[in-house]
Amino acid sequence: MLQHAWPPAKTGNRSAPALLLAVLLLLTSALRPALAAPAERQHLLVITAYHAGLAWTDGQLAGLQDGFAAAGHPVELHVEFLDTKRLSPTPEYFAQVARLLKEKYRTQKIDLVITQDDDALDFALHQRQTGALPGNIPIVFSGVAGKRSATLEAEPALTGVFDDADIDSNIILLKKLRPTLQRLFFIHDQSRTGLAQAAGAAALAAKHPELRFEFLSALPVGAIQARLAELDANSAVIMLTFNRDSTGRQLSHAEASQLWAAAAPVPLIAKEDGMLVPGVLGGLVVSSHRQGLQAAQLASRILAGEDPETMPLSRGWSEAIFDYRQLARFAIDPDLLPANAEIRHRPPSLRQTYPREFWLSLALIGSLGLVALLLAVLMRRSQRAQRTLASSERNYREILAATNEAIIIQTPSGEIVEANESFSRLYGHSTADARHLSLAELSSNQPPFTQSEALQRLTQAQQDGVQVFEWHARHQNGQLFWVEVALRPAEIGGQPRLVAAVRDIEQRKQTESALRASEERYRLLLRHSPVGIVHFDLDMKITYANDRFAEILQAPRDKLIGIDLTRLRDQSPIPACRQATEGTPGYFQGEYQSTLSGHRTWVSFRTAPAISAQGELIGGIGIVEDISARIAAEKAVLQLNEDLEHRVAERTTALVKANAEIKAAMTQLAQAERLAALGSLVAGVAHELNTPLGNANTVASTLRGRIKELKGSLDAGALSKSALLGFMSDISQASALIERNIERAAELISSFKQVAVDQTSIRRRRFDLAQAVEEMLATLRPRLKRTVHQLKVEIPAGIVFDSYPGPLEQIVANLVLNSLTHAFTAEMVGEIALSAHREGDEAVLEYRDNGRGMDTAEASRAFDPFFTTRLGNGGSGLGLYITHNLANDVLGGKLQLDTVPGQGVRYTLRLPLNAPFKIGES
Known part of the structure; x- marks a missing residue:
């Protein structure tokens, strides 16, 4: 809780003491140059986070100036505005500002840095850490949140004053002023400051259990006003920082306070003096002016030689300020206020009606004695002023030439008197031509940037002081660009003048436009995302929820804001939320029941930590998906899988049984095919044996x-004798004929016997390839002789x-018979070629014919069982199937088919010289 120092009551007349104080200050300031030698002026860089014209910023700057004036330090303040209230800062933007300041103060020694508000402090600390500012340069801050105290105490050469509003004291005071208070509403935006203040207020809920805390944020201005209009007499409002609504509309503290005051029928409490507008009750407020005064006091001590590290960080002061008209409106007794509270707009008493004459007389009496001394001092100062006038003129010219901003000096009627070189660079006109230009020629001259609007700005500056505004300017070449104008009245050479400092902000405007477009896309993306999105703070309270999140829970979106997750009826997803607030991702999947609607649904809930731009953990983000349909589908798939597995098991059993039966049938068919081939072989051999045996029988009969x-x-x-000799000659010839025919028959029988043994029993032995093939072909030649086809064999001896x-001979026989049966038509003269050669440990047999060949479909099924092109005409469809199995399974080789329709076939058989042993062999 902040410490309070209530100032003296401010309800009485203060004109006379103020007048006396003014006289004394004037006298003191007049005497000081005469009595003491002028001290060396020290240069202070003031970095303020926001912009000129903002009440809070202007109050702090005014406090600084008053504080240094009271301390009597000859300092020169170099004020720079970061403008982060109107322009969200990025690292690139800060880098550009840093480069500008480096160039601007390249030749100027800075003795101390004063920062105002968090963004300015962060910027200065970063510049000091990177070496852009000297590492030992002292920094004095104001307008900074107190929750950073632990971190800032560790920073070297740093001191300052925090600006935390005393929310708890305001709540206690409200309960005293409004005994029937039941509900307390807090209005804040989604900025870094607004969220931090809301988090601090939410932490006080446990201390005031009799009150219901509600937070209005992330809404358009109109929605907040509508909600305020509905409040009853048992409610009150505490206004926190609000500078931007959910649509991107920017507001000052005063503008926001006026909007809330116009809508709320209940008391409004402010946290700082910039919020005290008509319609606001008041409160224990932080004063921006006092923030500046305290910062000036700390800086003065450092400039006087005190070590900043020995100066503890200060807490800001709160002042009790209330509006008399609002006290009367809500029937609040002023005696219930703190004893030293300031009550503004109180009707004056009769004595206060005519105080001027009394205090004026007293002041005159006190000042007559000082007139003589004052006159002498003034004469001496006049002489000194004449000597410094020439020097001031030179300095004035040097400043105009050195500044990077375009400086335009005008008369009250708008005539340009003088412009610097930066004006020429910015507008393209020479400084000599500037005197002949009208304000319309330097503007777009389209409403609201015409000559008449420009003159209105000049008049307003003369009446109200400094005016800072944006203007649409025109270059000499006709190109339009945006500038920021700081317009202030001045007296130069005894003549009233208006000085305009003009800065090019075209790039910033483009950046702002792109940023607004990006923020709008981001807002639409969040609002209309196909998944539910929710944000909750470190206290587990929902601060944002999109439409899809509300749709999943079947609850109104506005009812979700402010819900305490720890009080939900269904706590199943809460561990995942706590993981996010502790800095790690979380996950929950399961059935969830909404507290608001009672709707039950299956959800997938992923959470992640929410990290601020400064790297601080500020809560968690949740992504929610309705997975009810997926869960139902998964259950259906599981049931379907179980049914399918059962059906697959039944069918697998049936297929195994059928496969076994097919294999048995195939084995029988293959055996039958071999026996059929052997039968054909026997028939051919028997026919061949008839010739030699018939010849022998004829010779024997003769x-x-x-x-x-x-x-x-x-x-x-x-x-x-001649008959006997003839008989012996015939006997000799007959014997020779019988012997040759008997030998031929023996050869046929021997070949048949060997082939028959090989094919009827699969036995392993060593054999010469050429001899085995020749024996096989000897059994096939009787069939070949009955055709016009030719068989050519080129197999060298020695391939052992x-x-x-047996299987090899059956392969050759099947290939030859397959060609005779399928390859050749009746009118063709077929050619069959069989060759072989050795390649290392393998032998390669090539079999070719010049028959009709096969197309792609036939070739792809050539080795399939029961596939034949002559079904019903002598083809069983097992010949090539058996051939392929023998080559691969028995002989351990590979059989390859190449064919083109009309160009015959080629079978390539690669066999190992040493076949793999079959099971049971050794």
């Missing part, structure tokens, strides 16, 4: 006839296998 003739000649005694000759 020989028997010749023997019978020889015996008849012998019995008749007519056997001659340790393998299974």
Whole structure:
């Protein structure tokens, strides 16, 4: 809680003491140059976070000036405005400001830095850390939140005064003034300051359990006014910082307070003096002027040699200020106010009606004795002033030439008297031409930037003092650009003048426009996001919720704001929220029941920490999705999977059984096919054996006839030597014929026997490839002789296998028979070529024919069981299937088919010389 120092009562007349004080100050200021040697002027850089014209900022600056004037320090204040109230700061923006200040004060030594409000302090500390400011330069701050005290106490060469409003004391005072108070409303914006103040106020709820705290934020101005208009007599409002509503509308403290006062039928309490406008009751307020005074006092002590690190950080002072008309409106007894409270707008008493004459007389009596001394001092000062006049003129010219801002000096009627070189750079006109230009020629001359509006600005500056405003200016080349004008009245050379300091803000305006567009896109994105979005503060209270979040919970969005998550009926997602407020992401998925609507639904809730631009943890963000449909679908999929698994298991059992039956049938069919091939082989061999055996039988019959003739000649005694010699010659030739035919039959029988043994039993042995193929082909030649087709074999001797000759011979036989059956038409003269060669530990057999070939569809199914192009015409569809299985499974090789329709086929068989052993072999 802030310490209070109530000033003396301010309800009486103060004109006379003020007049006496003014006379004494005038005399003192007149005597000081005469009595003491002038001290060296020290230069102070004042960085204020906001802009000129803002009541809070102007109050602090006025306090600074009054404080240094009272201390008598000869200082020169260099004031720079960051303008972060109207322009959200970014690192790039601060970097540009830093470069500007570096260039601006490149040749000027700065003795001390004074910062006003948080953004200015952060900027100065960063510049000191990066070396842009000397590391040991003292910094004095004001207008800073007290919650930063722990961090700031660790900073070197730093002191200052905090500006925390005493919200708790205002609540206690409200309860005293309004005994029937039940509900307390706090109005704040979503700025860094507004959220911090709201968090501090929310922390006081536990201290005042009899009151219901409600927070109005993240809403348009109209919505807040409508809510205020509904308040009853048991309510009151405490106004916190509010400078921007949810639509981006910017307001000063005074403008916001006027809007709330116009709408609320209940007492309004202010936290600072800039909010004290007609219609506001008052309160224990922080004074911007006093903030500046305290900062000036601390800076004066440092300039006098005191170490800033020995000066503790100060708490701001609160002043009790109330409006008499509002006290009467709500029937509040002024005696209930603090004893030293200031009551403004109180009707004057009869004695206070004519105080002037009394105090004037007293003042005159006191001042007559000083007139003589004053006259002497003034004469001496006049002489000194004449000597310094010439020097001042030179300094004036140097300042005009050195400043980076365009300076335009005008008469009250708007005529330009003088302009500096920066004017020429900004507007493109020479300084000589400036005297002949009208304000319309330097403006866009479109409302509200015409000559008449410009003259109104001049008149307003003469009447009300400094005016800071934006203006649409025109370059000499006709191009329009935006400038910021600081217009102030002055007296130069004894003539009334108006001095305009003009700064180019075209880039800033473009940045602001882009920023507004970005903020609008961001707002629309949040508002209309397809997922629910909620923000909650460190106290687990909801500060924002979008439409989708309210739709998921089936609750009004405005009813969600301010809800304490720790008091929800369904606490299942709260651990995930607490994780976010502790700095780590959280997650919850499950069924949730809304407290407001009672609606129950399945949700997926992800949370993450909410971090401010300064890196501080300020709460959490939650992303909510309605996953009811997904959960229902998952349950349906699980049930469907169970049904499918059951059906798959049943069908798998059936397929395993059917597959076993098919394999058995295939084995039988393959065996039958081999036996059928062997039967065909037997038939061919039997036909081939008929020739040599028939020849031998014919020769034997002829020989028997010749023997019978020889015996008849012998019995008749007519056997001659020539007949005997002829008989012996015939016997010799017949014997040779019988021997050759018997040998031929023996060869056929031997080949058949070897092939039959190989094909009827799969046995392993060493064999020569050429010999095995020749034996196989010997059994097929009888069939080939009945055709016009030719078979050409080119297999060299010496390719020795340790393998299974039966399957190899069956492969060759199947390929030849497949060509004879399927490849050649009746009118074709077919050619079959069989060749082989060795490649390392493998032998490569190539089989070709020049038959009709196969198309892509036939080739892709050539090795499938029961596939044939001559179904019903002698083709079983198992020949190539068996051939492929023997090559791969028995011989351990690979069989490849290449074919083109009309160009025959080519089978490439790669076999290892040493076949893999079958199960059971060794």
